[in-house]
Structure formats: structure tokens, C-alpha cells
Amino acid sequence: MTLPLIDTSGLFDVTGKSAIIVGATGSFGKVVCVTLGRAGARLTVTAGNAADLDALCSDLGDAGVAATGVNLRPDSEEACDAIVASAVAAHGGVDILVIASGVNEVAMIGDLTPEQFQKVMLANVDGAWMMARAAGKVMIDQGRGGKVVFTSSARGKLGHPAGYSAYCTSKSAVDGLTKALGCEWGKHGITVNAIAPTVFRSPLTAWMFEENESAAKVREGFLARVPVGRLGEPEDLAGPLLFLCSRASDFHTGHIVYADGGYTAG
Structure with a gap:
């Protein structure tokens, strides 16, 4: 019997790769920074709040992860170009782009204003599109491929009864963008995928993990839909993220990877 010749050495290695993390100070953004930074990537981290960004860069430094901070949001073509230019100047190019920002x-719907709807779409869709456009130009010119990872959600696939018309719409759009760019950029060796979490532990969801009657009621209702029987932890996102950012995923593009304990499977 002849075994296939598969080289697994360095399959998940991102050492020396230049990675841009947009929305780095958010809950998922911090997971991205720690995961890629400790795996050896050179980070360019962005956020709109300067104080939070400084604190993040300091914390990363204490953890042995060097990061270049850029105090910008992806809210204009000029801002996105400036973020990419900072990564090129600091690290010689762009290999990985992770969009971790969103609102x-x-x-x-009857109480949601058009302005609120547009705010969500601008942050979750327009910003992702503009950042991908800016980074993609550099990746194509470099000629060495690249990795783009968007942040979607289980709500890109499923509706929600409690006032999520803007959010669900925006995440469905992110899913469409993922597939479109996966097709468009495949010939350049650039893979485009999205990671789609459901509830995982963060400052925003900490109340769901509390041991009280109110939290337990909400938690039990949610867990009835989760086959693995628990809520998500930050480390549950690290594995799929590293896969999508490394050569392990070179033959995967245009996919939505649900990090949800099976929530969307049932």
C-alpha cells in the first residue's frame, strides 16, 4: 500500500505573516490578536477608540506580542487605504486581513429608524467591503496570495424574533460578500472565508454565564438548540480562525464556518 505524501509540518504556521486586525479592541478582535500574535504573525491592529487601542497594544506587549496600532475605523476609502499602508510600512506587506469590527x-422594525439601519450596514458591510478592497489590491500586487476572514454570525443564516432586522440583514450581506470575493480572488491565491459564531463568553454576554434564575432561564432556552450543550468560550474561535488564516485552508474559499456548537445544524 502506498500512503499519500502529505506534509503537515507548518500546516497552521503563520510565523512572520503580516496580519491586519480591524476592530481589534472588541471581544472577537482580542481573540484574533492573541491567536495570531502567539502563532507568530506580525500584527497591525486598528480601532476607533485611541485609549482602548493603547491599552490593547500594551497588554499584547506584556504577553510578548508586538503590535502596530492604527487609530482608525474602516469608515472611508481614505481610512482603509491608510490602515493598509501602515501595515505595509511596518511589516512589508499584507498577508492576512481579519475584519472583527461590527455593531x-x-x-x-417599526421602531428602528432608517439611520439606525444604515449605521449597522455601514459598520458591518460597507467597512468590510472597503477594507477587503484596500487590502486585496496589495495582496494581488504582491503576487503571493493571502487570507481574508470576515466576521459573520449565526444570524446571517437564521432570523431572530427580537428586533434583529438590521443585524441579520448585514450578516447575510457579509456571507454574500464572502462568496463573491472567494470566487473573484481564487485565481490570485487569495482565500476569502467568514467565521460565524453564536453566543460566546465576552463582556457583552457575561450575564448569560451567571448563576442566577434569570440568566439560567435564558441560557437553558438557548442551550436547547445547541447540540454540544454549552455556550462558547473564546478559545472555541481560535482554532477555526487559525485554520482560515494558515495554509491549512488553501483549498477552502467562499465558506461560512459556523463556530456555534451545532446551533445552525438543527
């Missing part, structure tokens, strides 16, 4: 406005 939500929760209200039933």
Missing part, C-alpha cells in the same frame, strides 16, 4: 442596533 448592532436592536429594535423591532
